[in-house]
Amino acid sequence: MSDASLHGLDAFAALIRVALAEALGVEVNTIQLERPKNEEHGEFALPCFRFANSVGNNPAQLASALADSLDVNNVSASAVGPFLNFQIDRTALARKVLGDAGAPGYGRADDNELSIIEYSSPNIAKPMHVGHLRSTVIGAAMARLFDHLGHEVVRINHLGDWGSQFGKLLAAWKRWGKEVELETDPIGHLLKIYVEYHNQEECDPSLDAEAKASFLALESGENNEERRLWVRFTELSLAEFQKIYDRLGASFDLLRGESWYEDKLDAMVEWLERKGVVEDSDGAQIVDLTSEGIKTPCLIKTSHGTTLYATRDLAAAKSRWDEFHFARCLYFVGSEQKLHFDQFKAALKRCGTDWWDKLEHVPFGLVRFPEGKLSTRAGRVLRLSEVLDRAVELAREIVEEKNPDHPDKDTVAEQVGVGAVIFHDLSHARNKEVVFDWKEVLSFEGDTGPSVQYTHARCCSILRRAARAAPNPNEVDSALLADAPELWIAIGRFPGSVREAAEKREPMILAHQLLRIASAGNVFYREKRVLGTGNEKLEGARLAAVDALRRTLSLGLGLLGVPAPTEM
RNA sequence: GCACCUGUAGCUCAACUGGAUAGAGCAGCGGACUUCUAAUCCGCAGGUUGUAGGUUCGAGUCCUACCGGGUGCGCCA
Known part of the structure; x- marks a missing residue:
């Protein structure tokens, strides 16, 4: 530091x-x-x-x-x-924290390292569901945290736009695809025919052959029908994803799906062979990892000659290293893929690279329903857009009830509803699995995103009603704020929380600190009347305090990707 | 079978590198709005930290075994 x-x-x-x-x-x-x-x-x-x-x-x-x-x-x-x-000392405490938090850039650092954050990475032709929420929201928050600490951050969306499942999708399209349905609900239709494929594949063996043939045609690189369809499916899917990203405040510097590394795969395989780590096993090409303590090998090529997931991730990693020489490359991917990351890192270690351990899988627990696991194949998914819509709908009702005179209910409902969903996800330990519970996700009271937003809005309200702007921190008498140490301690621990959250890749740490700050803030403006005390200097000091509180909450919510409405 | 993750209040979760009396929210009960938004605040109640051992000044945290839940284990991603 x-x-x-x-x-x-x-x-x-x-x-x-x-x-x-x-x-x-x-x-x-x-x-x-x-x-x-x-x-x-x-x-x-x-x-x-x-x-x-x-x-x-x-x-x-x-x-x-x-x-x-x-x-x-x-x-x-x-x-x-x-x-x-x-x-x-209470006065010195108030002076220092007020001065820091009352100015822009609170908790900023200048770490000056290059960090790659790979996150979200949904699959083309499948809807983003609640499972993608975690990767998207955690990854986006971590990227902002690293940015705040002075890192150069490269955000990559490693879209699942390649692989043999596209052979299946293309085979399915040829049998059941309907142009009209694709136009009206692209992802819905593609999902439907994909599910149909899996329903039929057992009783119709020819499907499997068609799927394999389709993927080989796609992988040939020629501008054939398969490729044109694939491009179209990709574009339609991306347009839908973008709507979600806009709502969640997620952005990317590079949209590089697995296909982007397609023309680097042969070179990757050759490179691995040159390093002497590739061997033949039942017709497949593998890297043996027993020397690294991993019993199952890393599969490079199938016996049919097609590449695999690991091949593409290896190529992606090497390509990124060659391009960026990153200090770290973080993968925000579910914990069920831990073995995969261990394997391809170990393969790179065997190749003698000195950067294999800069790759870091940041796992998170999967989202489950009380009834069981999500399954795309079984068609049992909960669309992310539906979760957001329902949250916004409920937020709208509550705004209507609590603040019927609000000038822009639609905007604030969107901010509060989406904010509640994001904050809920980020306030739970990353690595633990989450049982999706509507009642909990749609809760707006207690330790929730909306309660932090509310405190922020209250601060804005006080500042709005004041006859003057909050004074500059160095113009206030800090001794007048020495009676609120809990507030200054809570705000004063904000920078440490930002750093700890980044170092542990655990946004929950910051989310919890924001809850403590909001709670201390609520007590502060309840017990300490700001306006109308008849004491100029005291009012000025408390206005500055409220302004510092407001700034910190706004900054913290912003880092987490939660909107901070000024009135709610 | 093997590997990794996980088990804390009725429920959902905290507890910084092992530290002082294990803390919040929800639900329950009782209070507080003629005063800057009650999406708030104050109080009460709620615990053998899965079980049994071990390590030491000290263990929710580390080690061992067992029990329960989850995930993964070569041509899917």
């Missing part, structure tokens, strides 16, 4: 760590402060057990001695048993 980015509480933590390192005679980076669970114990704490041994007295004595001798500006240290607790 660069020192320039020491915003909020991190700034105080840095001072404390330096003082502690000096007092204990150790390196600063060996001092890890923790945040006490109980707020009576201050903002930071150092358990002294570990250091007591080397110093030669017991932890409680060490804590006590340090409490007496340590001198950190605006921080008081006190020993409670073996714990050394630090409390920041």
Whole structure:
């Protein structure tokens, strides 16, 4: 972390760590402060057990001695048993956090690395369903977090636009495709005939042959009927996906589906062969991985000579490395594909590359229904657009009820409904599976996105009604804001949450911090009247506080991809 | 069978590198709107952290075994 980015509480933590390192005679980076669970114990704490041994007295004595001798500006240290607790002076706390959060770029850093984020990656000709929500929303949020920390971010949508399933789709189209239905509901129709294919394939063996032939024709690279159909299906699908992306606030720098690497596959296979890692197994080409502790090999080519998923991902990875020399390449893909990523990374390791471990699979748990798993083949899917529509519909009813005079109910309903869905997804641990529950997703009260949005809207409302603009933070008397330490602590931990969320690839950490900030904000403006106190200076200070709160919520929601309406 | 993930309040989930009295929300009960939006706030109640051992000053967190749930395991992606 660069020192320039020491915003909020991190700034105080840095001072404390330096003082502690000096007092204990150790390196600063060996001092890890923790945040006490109980707020009576201050903002930071150092358990002294570990250091007591080397110093030669017991932890409680060490804590006590340090409490007496340590001198950190605006921080008081006190020993409670073996714990050394630090409390920041309330005025200094308010001044520092107000100053940082009240200005643009709160929590920004300048990490200056190139990070590739591959996310969303839906399959052409299939609807985006609730399963795609996770990859899309988590990936988009992580991309924004890295961007905020100063990374150069390359967002890639690795569309599933290639592979033998397109042979099946083409075979299905030739039998059951209807032009009119394709025009009216492209993805719906393509899904329908794809499902039909799987219904018929067992009792009609000729289908399989037709599918294989179709894919070979497609893979030939010639401008034949198969390719023209494939291009059309792709374009129709992308147009539908874009509608979802617009609603979710997801964007991409590169739209590179698997097909984009199509002409790099032969070179990839040759490269692997040149490295001497490819061998023949029952007619298929494989890379054996037993030396890497993986029992199942990486399949490069089928015995029919067609390429496979792994081949395309290998080619994609190498192509990206050659083009970008990334510091990391993150794949936001479901945990069920862990083995696949382990395999193709191991294959690259066997090839002697020095960048194989810069590839990182960021898995997430799949979405399940109470009745069971989603299945495209069985036609059991819940379209993402339907989830969003229902959320917006309900949000619209609630706006109608709570704020009948709202000037633009349609817009705010969209913001609140979609925001609720996004926030709900991001507020759960990435790696755990999610059981989809309408009641929960459509909940707008408690620890939800709309409740954070509401706090933001309330701040906007206060600022709107004030007779003047919020003063610049350095023009207010911070002592007047020293009576709201909970607010400043919550806002002050925002930068740390952003960094931690990025480092752990876990947006939930930021989502939860926003809930704490919103909660502290609600208490603040309930207990501390802002307007009409008759005290000019106090009103100015509190306006500045509300403005800093508003800015932080807006920034945080923005990083997560949740809209922040100014009135709701 | 093997591998990975997972198990915390009635429900959905937190708990930073092992740290102090395991915390929120929902549901339940009781309060607070003549005052900047009650999508809010305050209070009560709710727990043998799946089970049994182990490691140590200290374990929801680490190790072992077992139980339950999920996912994956060569020509699908």
